[in-house]
Amino acid sequence: MDSVMPMDHQEIVEDDPFLRFIEYARSMLSTEEDEALDPKNGNGAETNRPSWNWIASRILKTCTSYSSGVTPAILLSDICQGWSEQHRDGAPKKRPECINQLGKKYTRAKLPNAVTIDSIYEKNFLSLNSVLEAVIIDAYVLPGTNIYMLTLGDFWSSNTIDLYLHRRYYDLVDPQNGILKKGREILITGCYLRTAAEGSGYTRLLPTEYLVILLDEDEDDDAMLLGAQFCSDSFSSVSLDEVNSGVSYSLYARIESIGSLEVHGKFDTLQRKQITLVDNEGIKMKFLLWGEQVLLANLFNIGSMLALDRPYIANSLESAVEASDEIFLEYGSATQLYLVPFIRHEEQVCITLTQNRSQGSGLPSTFYSSPGSRVSQVSLPRDCHGFIDFSNYPFQSFVTDLQDKMTGISLYGVVTSIVKERRTSQAIFILRIKDTTGAISAKLHFAKFWSLGRLSLGHTVFISGLTCSMTKQKCLEALWFENDVGASLINLSCMPALLNSSCLQKLSNLPNLSSQTSCTQVVRVWLEMAYCQVDTRFMHSICGHFINDTPSGIIDCSFCHQILDAEVVRSFHLKITLADEGGKVFAWSTGQTATELLQISPDEFHELPEEEQVMYPSSLQNERFVVALVNCKRPGYRGSDCLLHENDAISWEITYALKCE
Incomplete structure (x- = not known):
């Protein structure tokens, strides 16, 4: 992780329309009651306000749904509705006493896919x-x-x-x-x-x-049930000979990990989920869920104790499961499951100066770390492995804030390098992201293959669901898994709503373009064809990067190194001069953006006679566009060569273009 001196966050917010709108949305959601410190929380945590990460994710989700553009009213309405649904009180004044009593003890984390009974009636759907x-x-x-x-x-x-x-x-x-x-x-x-x-x-x-x-181990009846029924058997006592003779087992173990969803079978039709359990003796055993049974994994969380009454004991040879373990547990027709939920403890996390700067004008003055301030830390949940969950952290996180054993982190910054890890058959990419405080490399693990569309140098991204931990070499490592709950990676530079929404853009002019900003810059320009170069090349439609033709005839994607013939499309590689009242910039573009600028498809252009291809760009002289520009020149870049060949040392990429009527 590289660190630099952080810029003043207030200036950054004013310069970046996306950050500015997040702060505006937070201030609009505030009420006098929300701004008051929760009397039950002496640490001053913002218990009644959505986190910075939640608002940012919600805005980007809405922008993805409304590619034609959004207004502040649309965004605020969606944020308010989503926050209300997620944190509805909804409790009846005369609810049953048994729920009132249990509610006083409810301290576990709500499950990711949890819904309320009220929402079932409202939506008439489940x-x-x-x-x-x-x-x-x-x-x-x-x-x-x-x-x-x-x-x-x-x-x-x-x-x-x-x-x-x-x-x-x-x-x-x-x-x-x-x-x-x-x-x-x-x-x-x-x-x-x-x-x-x-x-x-x-x-x-x-x-x-x-x-x-x-079950609740503090309740006598539940403790007696666990002691009488589940403490006599252990994983080491399971015997295939006894299983074959009709002996059943009742086992009690901690959920150590919940694997990703896998697909098996000749036609990829059989789903499988693997739960790793550890008993009191430290022995591990796999609990496999097949087909529709994978839904059960929605009910589990890591660290909880699982009691399995009469699980089906499977032999790896008979089950044709490729693994070194001889015995597995499965959810059989007679199996009953009991769970002692893991109770996440809370950790006091100090608010650093960087995080205080991130609050912007939308937060009350009582949240600044000044002499006599009432707020110096917030309470965040900690899991059974000691990782602190920052998904509901109230402020924006920066690279310089990252430390060991942090999870649920979100970062907003610029891509400075990206390359596929070649020493593995898995889809793993190393993405380096830079914000105003420093840069860090994150290892992205995809479920099958690259699935984010076009992403390149200089693009502005929002990534959530990062986990940070210290390697054996005492280096801080950031990991991201596509299928993890809360994991997302959104490319703002290629988002249509950026150009179609006045509340998310700030028009610049060409002489004032800044190569240091962390946001994509929007400029109103016209095309000048004094120097324009138009080529057509084949592109991988999945990742939006050009392909290589090897001497052996094998088609290879220069970026993700995996390709199918059906995923090859013809695309433009366009170099063009943009102009406005103040100056000119030479930029390049590809994909749908280049097609929008040239107003002809790559296949149609390719079929034109050579002389018409030469003359065609002149017909676009002075055509006016609103374009999104990013600085793609990265000094010292040592990533994939394909990204350098794309920009040909040109500093600016046009990532999106909208024709002015």
């Missing part, structure tokens, strides 16, 4: 991968049937909803000795919704096999 963190209000039998129903509530809703209980849980719902009774917390997923419009008269949840029962 996706299969949604999670319901529910409390049983009542368990009863439908009159005249042997069908068990559970009435469910949650901590955030004013409504309740009924669930048809799956028959595999009927043994647990006995009114006298059953564990599924009033006041019990459960997690469910994989539910189908039957609405009142479908003839039932009531909105209900159809039966689901994917139910996990929560």
